[in-house]
Amino acid sequence: MGASSVSRWVKHFKDGNTSIEDEPRSDRPRTxxxxxxxxxxxxxxxxxxxxxxxxxxxxxxxxxxxxxxxxxxxxxxxxxxxxxPRLFAEDHKSQRKAITSELLQRYQHEGDDFLLCIVTRDESWFHHFEPETKQQSMYGMPPFAFSIKKEGKDSAISCEGDGHSLLGCRGVYSGWVPGTWANHQCCSLCPDAAKLRHALLDKRPGRNIIILCDTACPHAARYTLDAIANMG
Structure with a gap:
């Protein structure tokens, strides 16, 4: 405690005040x-x-x-x-209810066979890099020059599968540029749809397949939906 504080408290007690609590005071009214x-x-x-x-x-x-x-x-x-989810309009709610009721009826009639007909597709980012050998990771001491460490990069991988196994898996994008991922993803889905069709004909012949995608913009784009519809 500083000398000024000690002097203030000495004066406080000499005046007959024995309380160490602050006296009540009127504050500025709340507005x-x-x-x-x-x-x-x-x-x-x-x-x-x-x-x-x-x-x-x-x-x-x-x-x-x-x-x-x-x-x-x-x-x-x-x-x-x-x-x-966003606030749906009445027609969106009715459409969702109708589709949900139809899927529930199909499951009641077909059982687990209906679930095995569903093929899902999604993408995920991963960090790709090549580990260095012990010799490559060694650094020289002065006057030798230091080696430059190579950094990894982010890439995206796309996979399709059903209840049995993985039907396809491929890298769809390497590197990242702001604002280009959604456009690139939408353009890559259409060629991938043709590859998925060949995989289904080869691995799931004669099966009534249902393609299940999420509501991401590249999946719900008209260009993508037309490509899936043309799969037959």
Missing amino acids: ASTERNTERVDEIIQDDRRMTVEKIAQKLGIGHSAIQEMIESLGYRKVCVRWV
Whole structure:
């Protein structure tokens, strides 16, 4: 403790004050984090769970820190909504219900044979590199020059398979350029569809195959869907 603090406390006790707690004092009245504004924030979040702090602040004309304080007092917290489906229209809901009912009826009639007719396809990134030998990884000491270490690169691999085995697996992209992955993936799906057709004719002859893809943009593109439809 510094000399000034000691002097202040000595004067404090000489004046007859024995308490070491701060005396109550009047603070600046709250103008933002009020009970009414907290209720308004709660109403906005209840109406739209995806509402951001910035949008709430703009809507109420209150600072971000006050909005954040009120949200914390209400007990809300942000969770990952990456896999939450978008809000479907009524026709989308009806279409999904019809397709789901049809698939359920097929499973009730065909059993596990129906599941074995499903072929799925997806892509995944992996880091590709070639390990160095002990001799290659050695570094020279000065005055020798240091060797330059080769870095690996990211590549993508595409696989198709069903309930029995893997039908195909190939590298579809090497390296990465921002904004080009979706376009390249869409263009690569169509030639791969022809390769998948030959694999199905060779490994699953006479079987009624169902191609199952996710809703990623390259899979749901019209160009891709037409190529799958032309497989016959």
